[in-house]
Amino acid sequence: xxxxxxxxxxxxxxxxxxxxxxxxxxxxxxxxxxxxxxxxxxxxxxxxxxxxxxxxxxxxxxxxxxxxxxxxxxxxxxxxxxxxxxxxxxxxxxxxxxxxxxxxxxxxxxxxxxxxxxxxxxxxxxxxxxxxxxxxxxxxxxxxxxxxxxxxxxxxxxxxxxxxxxxxxxxxxxxxxxxxxxxxxxx
Numbered sequence: 001x002x003x004x005x006x007x008x009x010x011x012x013x014x015x016x017x018x019x020x021x022x023x024x025x026x027x028x029x030x031x032x033x034x035x036x037x038x039x040x041x042x043x044x045x046x047x048x049x050x051x052x053x054x055x056x057x058x059x060x061x062x063x064x065x066x067x068x069x070x071x072x073x074x075x076x077x078x079x080x081x082x083x084x085x086x087x088x089x090x091x092x093x094x095x096x097x098x099x100x101x102x103x104x105x106x107x108x109x110x111x112x113x114x115x116x117x118x119x120x121x122x123x124x125x126x127x128x129x130x131x132x133x134x135x136x137x138x139x140x141x142x143x144x145x146x147x148x149x150x151x152x153x154x155x156x157x158x159x160x161x162x163x164x165x166x167x168x169x170x171x172x173x174x175x176x177x178x179x180x181x182x183x184x185x186x187x
Contacts, residue, residue, distance in 0.1 A: 001097040004033040005090060005124065007074070007083070009154070010054050012179060013061040014171040016152035020129055023147040024102045025067055028127065033068045033102075036086055039075045049184050051075045060174040082115040087123035099124035100143070105136050161185040 006021040062068040074081040101124040127143045138144040
């Protein structure tokens with residue numbers, strides 16, 4: 001099987017995330033996409049909602065995508081978990097499958113800062129979502145996937161929610177409803 005792996009904080013999950021994993025599923029003709037929410041990203045400051053809220057929102061966002069599955073490995077660790085550790089876990093769980101780790105150009109340009117960056121390509125094929133051929137020199141061992149990218153920012157969504165500015169168009173309706181019901185990101 002060909003399995004995509006898509007990680008992130010998903011705080012909150014939005015249409016940009018859904019577009020990224022779906023376009024990769026289509027573009028690489030994957031059999032499945034595993035979505036791995038982080039506990040605490042080593043490269044980002046943790047910003048807000050609890051693990052349970054982020055996981056609940058993610059479940060709502062992907063429930064209609066039968067090729068998508070959530071794996072809570074990183075949240076279950078309850079500590080900073082690096083991509084290297086997650087890929088070792090997934091490689092053991094799926095020893096006979098091809099893993100494609102999905103990243104954007106923002107992560108591609110900082111890839112050399114990742115823990116054990118020199119060993120990561122042995123665990124998975126790294127797919128870089130790119131919509132502009134001119135900006136980045138993406139070449140093997142990375143796989144470049146030209147795609148339609150939907151730019152949405154979780155930070156912008158959180159900021160707008162604090163000021164009661166419209167955001168419903170940036171995320172699945174079920175996620176927006178959950179945020180309002182739970183009163184997330186209001187302060």
